[in-house]
Amino acid sequence: MARRSGRRPGNPATRDAILAAARTAFAERGFDAATIRAVAAAAEVDPALVHHYFGSKEQLFLAAVQAPVDPRELLPAVLAGDRDGIGERLVRTFVAVWDSPAGAAGVALLRSAVGNEWTARLVREFLTTQVLRRILDHLDVDPAQLPLRGGLVATQLIGLAVMRHVIRLEPIASAEPETLVATVGPTVQRYLTGELVD
Amino acid sequence: MARRSGRRPGNPATRDAILAAARTAFAERGFDAATIRAVAAAAEVDPALVHHYFGSKEQLFLAAVQAPVDPRELLPAVLAGDRDGIGERLVRTFVAVWDSPAGAAGVALLRSAVGNEWTARLVREFLTTQVLRRILDHLDVDPAQLPLRGGLVATQLIGLAVMRHVIRLEPIASAEPETLVATVGPTVQRYLTGELVD
DNA sequence: GTCTATACGTGGATAGAC
DNA sequence: GTCTATCCACGTATAGAC
Numbered sequence: 001m002a003r004r005s006g007r008r009p010g011n012p013a014t015r016d017a018i019l020a021a022a023r024t025a026f027a028e029r030g031f032d033a034a035t036i037r038a039v040a041a042a043a044e045v046d047p048a049l050v051h052h053y054f055g056s057k058e059q060l061f062l063a064a065v066q067a068p069v070d071p072r073e074l075l076p077a078v079l080a081g082d083r084d085g086i087g088e089r090l091v092r093t094f095v096a097v098w099d100s101p102a103g104a105a106g107v108a109l110l111r112s113a114v115g116n117e118w119t120a121r122l123v124r125e126f127l128t129t130q131v132l133r134r135i136l137d138h139l140d141v142d143p144a145q146l147p148l149r150g151g152l153v154a155t156q157l158i159g160l161a162v163m164r165h166v167i168r169l170e171p172i173a174s175a176e177p178e179t180l181v182a183t184v185g186p187t188v189q190r191y192l193t194g195e196l197v198d
Numbered sequence: 199m200a201r202r203s204g205r206r207p208g209n210p211a212t213r214d215a216i217l218a219a220a221r222t223a224f225a226e227r228g229f230d231a232a233t234i235r236a237v238a239a240a241a242e243v244d245p246a247l248v249h250h251y252f253g254s255k256e257q258l259f260l261a262a263v264q265a266p267v268d269p270r271e272l273l274p275a276v277l278a279g280d281r282d283g284i285g286e287r288l289v290r291t292f293v294a295v296w297d298s299p300a301g302a303a304g305v306a307l308l309r310s311a312v313g314n315e316w317t318a319r320l321v322r323e324f325l326t327t328q329v330l331r332r333i334l335d336h337l338d339v340d341p342a343q344l345p346l347r348g349g350l351v352a353t354q355l356i357g358l359a360v361m362r363h364v365i366r367l368e369p370i371a372s373a374e375p376e377t378l379v380a381t382v383g384p385t386v387q388r389y390l391t392g393e394l395v396d
Numbered sequence: 397g398t399c400t401a402t403a404c405g406t407g408g409a410t411a412g413a414c
Numbered sequence: 415g416t417c418t419a420t421c422c423a424c425g426t427a428t429a430g431a432c
Contacts, residue, residue, distance in 0.1 A: 014397090014398095015223070021224075024395065030312065032230060032313060033230055033314075034233055035424085035425060035426090036425075036426065036427090037424085037425070037426090039405080043263060045398085046398065046400090047399095047425095047426090047427095048398075048399065048400085048427085048428085049397085049398065051426080051427060051428080052397080052398080056426085057425095057426070057427095069218040094257060105341050110312070111312050113364075113365060114228065114308070114309050114312040114364050114365075116231075120364070120366070123365055124365055124366075124367055127367065128367070144421080147369045148243075148369055148370075148373070148377070148381070149367065151361065151367055151368070151369055151370040151373075152370070152381055152382070153362055154357075154367055154370070154371055155354065155357040155358045155360075155361045155362075155370060155382070156353065156354055156357055156385070157355015157357070158357050158365070159352075159354055159355070159356050159358065159360065159361075160353045160357065162353075162356060162357065162360060163349065163353045163356060163357075164353075166311075166312050167311060167312075167318050167322055167356070168318070168322075169322055169325065169326070169349055169352055170349070170351070171345045171349055172346075172349040172350070172353060175346070175349075179346070182352070182394070182395045183346070183389070183394050183395070184350070186388070187354070187385045187388070190384070190385070191381070191412050196200055196290055196380070196381050197380045198380070212415085212416090219414085233406085233407060234407075234408065234409085235406085235407065235408090241415085243417095244416065244417050244418085245408090245409095245417095246409090246410085246416075246417065246418085247408095247415080247416065247417080249408080249409065249410080250415075250416080254408085254409085255407095255408070255409095397432105398431105398432085399430105399431085399432080400429105400430090400431075400432095401429090401430090401431095402416100402427100402428085402429085402430105403419105403422090403426105403427085403428080403429095404425105404426090404427085404428100405424105405425090405426085405427105406423105406424085406425085406426105407420090407422100407423090407424090408421105408422090408423090408424105409420100409421085410419105410420085410421080410422105410424105411418105411420085411421095412415105412417105412418090412419090413417085413418080413419100414415105414416085414417080414418100
């Protein structure tokens, strides 16, 4: 039974339509360029309703980007298994998430993180505290090398996401997931557990 | 940017001041978010002068981004030498260019390429026709694998540039160039000449 | 709960004075 | 050549009617 006190949430269907439209708009145009009006038009509602439900553009963005995927659910499967396969498993999971509908939120974040300092900070903190740190904590590596290894993994994975979903450079954009797993996996593996200097 | 005290010199220097300010502004904010007014303020000139010299914002962008570095000058040094060292030499050159003042144009392009389709196309075409193709033409690799190898190199190098200069994730952002050469070089080497599938 | 109307700001571009 | 003044489009946000 729904609670009767507090602020009423409004028509759930309308709210969800706005949210879906916002996710698409932010993914396609980034935070700054996406407009409330365009979101409202796509959701076929009045622009004022967007404010009514979400208050401000920032809050709408946060709601739209609110991770449909939680690293805490995905990472255990990546971390389980042999140490030498973690690179490929990480890339496989990474590509699958970004290729899925949930990936739109990632594209929105990524597109926005470039040209907007506060979204860049969101990405930085999400990467370091939610993803990289969790992975590296499970690997028995020299703590002194930990930040560098994490950063290197980030360069490769974010670079992959940017090329595949933002710049859309071929043949990366249309590559089969397993092709990327087989080629990029070893790179990530080396960054995580390999020798960093020859 | 460059502080100018006292009376402004003649005038042809005004154009260059605008251009320098534009490069900085586009690099810091991207095409859409950068404003003519801010460029004019940084160059300490009237906003109307910017239009007077460059006509439109697009033309100003193109003038500001007009490659201060030409791949045709840099690549021969990368390609010369042993085949097994090309990865490290490419990363060394790449990092040096992006760290130099000329790198601002690259950051401007990169920042703009995200959320603006026509700049994204500029980056795509520059990468494929001016950089990747030239490198791979000099390596004796299976032509069928050529586009994939080029794309993989792009994911790693652009990812590096994004993390170091746009998102500014530590410790990548402050890493010594040779640290990146030693760690990322082997990755690029494998993408260029190594076995792609295990 | 939904919409109309509008305040308020920003930014690209232009006309015309000096 | 350089600047003042201004136009016009667009976008966020809010007040208030229904």
